[in-house]
Amino acid sequence: MATCLCDAFFDDVARATVEVLEYLGCEVEFPEGQTCCGQPAFNSGDWPAARKVLRHLVDTFKGGEPIIVPSGSCAAMLYHGSLLAFEHETDLPEVEKVGQRTWEVLDFIVSGLGVKQWEGACEKKMAFHSSCHLRGSNSAEAARLLLGSLRGAEILPFKEQEQCCGFGGTFSVSFPAISADMGLLKLQNIREVKPDLLVAADMSCLMHLRGLSEKQGNPVPVRHAIQVLRDALVAEGKLR
Amino acid sequence: MNTEIPSHGQPIDRFAAAISGEVYESVHSSSAIKSDKRQALLAGDYPNPKHLREIAGQIKQHTLESLDKYLPQAVESLERNGVRVHFAANGEEARQIIGSLLAARGAKKVVKSKSMATEEIHLNDYLAANGVDCIETDLGEFIVQIDGDHPSHIVTPIIHKNRRQIAKSFEKHGLGAYNDDPETITRRARKFMRDKYMSADAGITGANFVVAETGRLVLVTNEGNSRFSLAAPKLHIALVGIEKLVPSDRDLSVFLNLLVRSATGQQFTAYTEFISGPHASGQPSGPEEMHVVFLDNGRSDILAGDCREILRCIRCGACLNICPVYRQASGHAYRSVYPGPIGAVLSPLLAGEKFPSLADLPKASSLCGACNDACPVNIPIPDLLLRLRDKGKREHAPLASRGVPPMGGFAGLASQPALWKGALLAGHVMNYFPVEWVPVPPLSKWTAQRTLPEFRGGEFRKWWKQRRQR
Incomplete structure (x- = not known):
């Protein structure tokens, strides 16, 4: 599943996901009818609208194969949020099945495929922002494990690391002051350790942090973890 | 208390944008320090703190779901211990019960130790209006009281103030010339309080836990003020939410270990009191008369609804300290007695029919889930916030949808x-x-x-x- 953000803004992240999975020997499908996970409506409290989107998703992703998502947030919507949205609905079992098949991509690589280290190099100091919706899975550990195994890579710890970046979907526009201040605090803590690159497993956090920093006139370079892994393979000549 | 609702925008966001740098600094740094201490201590003391939190959550959930068994058992145990038990369906009833108990003994001077339940029913205002002189004995609560302010945190009521502001308040209220040394402030409060303790007619407390099996009332403090509140006065009244029960003494080992670590980042508070009834013969001091007032005030309704897990809360404040939104907005932004993530769920629920007036509170979260990870009784706070957002939308509460783009088209x-x-x-x-x-x-x-x-x-x-x- 590409996610709506990658569909609209960050095509290279979806592309990197496909390339990495194929490199690892997976056969990748992209159901053309896919749209969004329904989280914007769910978090806004419009559960009927969220269910409408989710029913479409269940329909689009028929079958038994794992559903791989380059976003901890969309993945969590499918294995956790959707169950809440459907707790009183008769089609809960179908939604549940989709949830059970869903993986955040880094968690899938490490816990699903058993890959414990990555080939190639990345001679960079990285700040890894552990996006909040990785909490429900092993994704954060997986990301640190794979990124940390790259030759020359260094992952820098920074202050208040577990704190949210302030994006929060529609929260970012309905609570604009708090959202921006949370993001600016996060940027301040990240800049303090002087990383070459800010890495995360959710483009939503990176869109917010990058957007804030660019508006300040001092844009931080950002990359999704799956892009870093793909780039390392390309540099090593393992991928075209 | 701040009850103002701006004409546009989300009230909590507007409040956050307007707080002073001083308030932000006090709240942010103190919350961050407490969170770090809590995490370090739990990780250092237990091989699997998450597992312990899950067990604590299960014990509380079990107790709540069997309240029809544990509440009568608690009443029986308390009465066996010589305690008189009362039930208050709402704040009004609780105030009247407490008022008449005081009147019956002609009690005009009261010392009170920190209790969120008494905050919830606005007991101080009621007592003052009825000519009772009631002094808060917890230092933070005392400062809030002399300032005519309200607590902004459930454990550290003056987290929004720094010592310079406190020193100014002391000076203003005749408690000595300006001095912002914390030890001096504490000594002055202590001296002021001693006389109050000795001359008080009654002591009012809350309870951190009430054990159903033994009728034991448990109070944790760091200042010893609740002990003093019960030393000289002849009357002890404890106001206790019905959700404060635990089944047996054994369960306290789980809860005391988790509560204190989660609340203040200590292994144990300086004082942990187990109160098993009024003054027994042979004891040198203690109240002759002890009453427990069990407070419902909307809790039964919450128990019947789909957010009942919130009643597991043991009021440690860890979710406030870790919450990035609370750290930006401060407690007064929440326009209610219970602020932060726990308040964003509990306050609109306790409001009952007035839910729409607080329907924006569940929106004040990026749903980051840090509160759930911090909660010693494993309350799924983000899920409950989401359920209340759904409720707000279904019931067309205007505050619930302010500033949120409509989702139908999407x-x-x-x-x-x-x-x-x-x-x-x-x-x-x-x-x-x-x-x-x-x-x-x-x-x-x-x-x-x-x-x-x-x-x-x-x-x-x-x-x-x-x-x-x-």
Whole structure:
């Protein structure tokens, strides 16, 4: 599943996901009818609208194969949020099945495929922002494990690391002051350790942090973890 | 208390934007320090703190779901210990019960140790209106009281104040010349309080736990003020929410270990009191008469609803300390006795029919889940916030949908692939005019402080198609 953000803004992240999975020997499908996970409506409290989107998703992703998502947030919507949205609905079992098949991509690589280290190099100091919706899975550990195994890579710890970046979907526009201040605090803590690159497993956090920093006139370079892994393979000549 | 609702925008966001740098600094640094201490201590003391939190959550959940058994058992145990038990359906009843107990003994001077339940029923205002002189004995609560302020945190009521502000209050209220040394402030409060303790007619407390099996009342403090509140007075009244029960003494080992670590980052508080009834013969001091007032005030309704897990709460404040929104907004932003993530769930629920007046509180979260991870009784706070958002929307509470883009159109788009693909292409128009000048929310709310990335709708699909054709 590409996610709506990658569909609209960050095509290279979806592309990197496909390339990495194929490199690892997976056969990748992209159901053309896919749209969004329904989280914007769910978090806004419009559960009927969220269910409408989710029913479409269940329909689009028929079958038994794992559903791989380059976003901890969309993945969590499918294995956790959707169950809440459907707790009183008769089609809960179908939604549940989709949830059970869903993986955040880094968690899938490490816990699903058993890959414990990555080939190639990345001679960079990285700040890894552990996006909040990785909490429900092993994704954060997986990301640190794979990124940390790259030759020359260094992952820098920074202050208040577990704190949210302030994006929060529609929260970012309905609570604009708090959202921006949370993001600016996060940027301040990240800049303090002087990383070459800010890495995360959710483009939503990176869109917010990058957007804030660019508006300040001092844009931080950002990359999704799956892009870093793909780039390392390309540099090593393992991928075209 | 701040009850003001601005005419537009989310009230908590507006409040956060307006707080002073001093308040922000006090709240942010103190919360961050407490969170760090809590995490370090739990990780150092237990091989699997998460497991312990889960057990604590299960014990509390079990107790709540069997309250029909444990509440009568607690009453029986308390009465066996010589305690008189009362039930108050709401704040009004609780105030009247406490008022008449005081009147019956002619009690005019009261010392009170920190209790959120008494805050919830606004007991101080009631007592003052009835000519009872009631002094808060917890230092933080005392400062709040002399300032005519309200607590902004459930454990550290003056987290929003720094020592300079406190020193000024002491000076203003005749407690010595300006001196912002914390030890001096504490000594002065202590001296002032001693006389109050000795001359008080009654002591009012809450309870951290009440054990159903033994009728034991447990109080934890760091200042010893609740002990003093019960030393000289002849009357002890404890106001206790019905959710404070635990089944047996054995369960206290789980809860005391978790509560204190989660609340203040200590292994144990300086004082942990186990009160098993009024003054027994042979004891040198203690109240002759002890009453427990069990407070419902909306709790039964919460128990019957789909957010009942919130009643597990043991009022440690860890969710406030870790919450990034609370750290930005401070406790007074929540317009209620219980602030932060726990308050964003509990306050609108306790409001009952007045839910719409606090329907914005569950919105004040990025749903980051840090509160759930911090909670010693494993309350799924984000899930409960989401349920209340759904409730707000279903009940058309205007405050629930303020500033939130309507989702009907989005759902239509996201359930019809042809329209979706069309929108991915049409969206490219965004790249050809200055979107930052569009004065329409939600776009304008985003672009006021952030740039938008280049719109690349459909690019991945194009790449995918070409790759397939090769």
